[in-house]
Amino acid sequence: MKTAPVPANEHKRLKTLHEYGILDTIQEADFEDITRIAAEVCRTPISLVSIIDAHRQCFKSRHGLITSETSRDFAFCAHAISNPEEVFIIPDTSKDERFHDNPFVTGEPHVAFYAGIPLVNPEGYALGTLCVWDIVPKNLDESQVTTLQSLARQVVCQLELKRKIKELNAQQAELKRAYEDLDKFASIASHDLKSPLNNIISLTHLLQEGYGGTLNEEGNEYIQYLNDSSYQLSEMVTGILKYSRSSQMITDQKEDIGIYSIIEEVTELLHVPANATIMFDREDKHIHTSRIALKQILMNLLGNAIKYNDKPKIIILIEVHEDKTKHTFEIKDNGYGIAEADTARIFELFERVDSKDKSDNSQGIGLSIVKRLVEKMGGEIKVHSVPGAGTTFTFTVPK
Numbered sequence: 001m002k003t004a005p006v007p008a009n010e011h012k013r014l015k016t017l018h019e020y021g022i023l024d025t026i027q028e029a030d031f032e033d034i035t036r037i038a039a040e041v042c043r044t045p046i047s048l049v050s051i052i053d054a055h056r057q058c059f060k061s062r063h064g065l066i067t068s069e070t071s072r073d074f075a076f077c078a079h080a081i082s083n084p085e086e087v088f089i090i091p092d093t094s095k096d097e098r099f100h101d102n103p104f105v106t107g108e109p110h111v112a113f114y115a116g117i118p119l120v121n122p123e124g125y126a127l128g129t130l131c132v133w134d135i136v137p138k139n140l141d142e143s144q145v146t147t148l149q150s151l152a153r154q155v156v157c158q159l160e161l162k163r164k165i166k167e168l169n170a171q172q173a174e175l176k177r178a179y180e181d182l183d184k185f186a187s188i189a190s191h192d193l194k195s196p197l198n199n200i201i202s203l204t205h206l207l208q209e210g211y212g213g214t215l216n217e218e219g220n221e222y223i224q225y226l227n228d229s230s231y232q233l234s235e236m237v238t239g240i241l242k243y244s245r246s247s248q249m250i251t252d253q254k255e256d257i258g259i260y261s262i263i264e265e266v267t268e269l270l271h272v273p274a275n276a277t278i279m280f281d282r283e284d285k286h287i288h289t290s291r292i293a294l295k296q297i298l299m300n301l302l303g304n305a306i307k308y309n310d311k312p313k314i315i316i317l318i319e320v321h322e323d324k325t326k327h328t329f330e331i332k333d334n335g336y337g338i339a340e341a342d343t344a345r346i347f348e349l350f351e352r353v354d355s356k357d358k359s360d361n362s363q364g365i366g367l368s369i370v371k372r373l374v375e376k377m378g379g380e381i382k383v384h385s386v387p388g389a390g391t392t393f394t395f396t397v398p399k
Contacts, residue, residue, distance in 0.1 A: 002098040004078035013125040014054055020163045022051060023058050030158050031061035034151050039063045041147045042140055044132040046109065049155055050077040051128035065109065074103055080116035081126035087145055090114040092137035113138045117152035130155050200230045257291050259320055260284040266298045276306055276314035285320060287327050289397050293373045300366045301331045301393050309335035326396045337387035346383065347371040
């Protein structure tokens with residue numbers, strides 16, 4: 001008996017093989033189907049998906065054989081992977097010097113015929129074979145060989161799919177850990193930054209109250225600058241924390257919501273000024289989605305429609321349409337409008353556009369949260385604006 005030569009790329013082949021995570025795993029229907037079909041097509045009692053490890057061959061699927069693994073020294077498949085591009089066929093093992101005294105030939109299961117197709121992955125490494133055995137000498141016709149090659153390609157496809165799933169699961173776990181670390185950092189940073197900021201804000205108020213009368217106009221301006229800057233930084237820290245947690249909004253916890261009812265809730269929370277009119281259909285249509293996420297979206301968009309408006313009479317129109325797959329919300333206002341060059345970046349974190357309101361301390365976080373929530377709900381958001389005439393935000397919520 002001759003042992004198979006070790007492939008020249010053995011180190012890299014084994015490293016790649018272990019990335020699939022298929023050794024010592026349970027039998028799976030996808031592979032079982034393939035070995036059953038292979039045995040039927042080739043009319044053999046045994047068919048295997050054999051994976052060649054460093055010192056053993058493991059059977060990912062076995063049809064007609066009880067054994068789950070053998071020594072690599074006895075493996076026919078170890079010879080097959082030496083020539084990955086070729087079909088490896090032994091019509092009569094008793095007449096082949098490499099196998100005539102192999103324990104599988106002289107003893108159970110008394111292999112007299114072997115045919116193996118190397119399982120070559122996209123990087124060119126032969127991971128093992130799809131093989132068939134018989135207890136009598138024979139050969140395969142061209143159609144059987146072609147079918148066996150096709151089935152071998154399907155085995156490789158299954159292996160690649162499982163490899164990708166394994167990689168994605170690992171990435172998902174890593175992202176989850178990173179997100180948890182980021183969220184923890186954001187919470188700590190928010191608390192540790194806001195405490196001294198609140199102290200600064202309190203101290204500036206005390207300075208203004210206690211010493212404002214003794215300072216000249218320039219001194220009072222400096223205190224006011226310090227106060228305004230502290231407020232802005234405090235709002236930014238709050239915004240960062242909200243953004244870091246926005247994807248944690250419970251978008252998976254859905255319920256039936258009355259659209260009219262939730263708009264009423266939002267307008268009450270916004271304390272809509274007397275010169276503003278929000279118009280919407282009073283018919284209480286229903287939508288099945290996350291109440292928290294939808295409320296946050298409407299709060300931001302309606303709040304902006306009121307805030308960024310220079311008209312004596314603020315008019316906001318909310319329209320909701322639906323088709324078989326989604327609800328579409330349109331929020332139109334008659335405010336400042338947004339320059340066309342700015343509409344592409346308003347949803348980016350910390351991006352701000354020029355505002356006519358010089359007291360505007362927004363940090364460019366609200367719309368990025370809105371976009372994140374809409375997309376997490378499975379929808380999309382768009383904006384259309386005419387400078388000086390108003391802006392329309394349109395977002396969808398899948399049914």
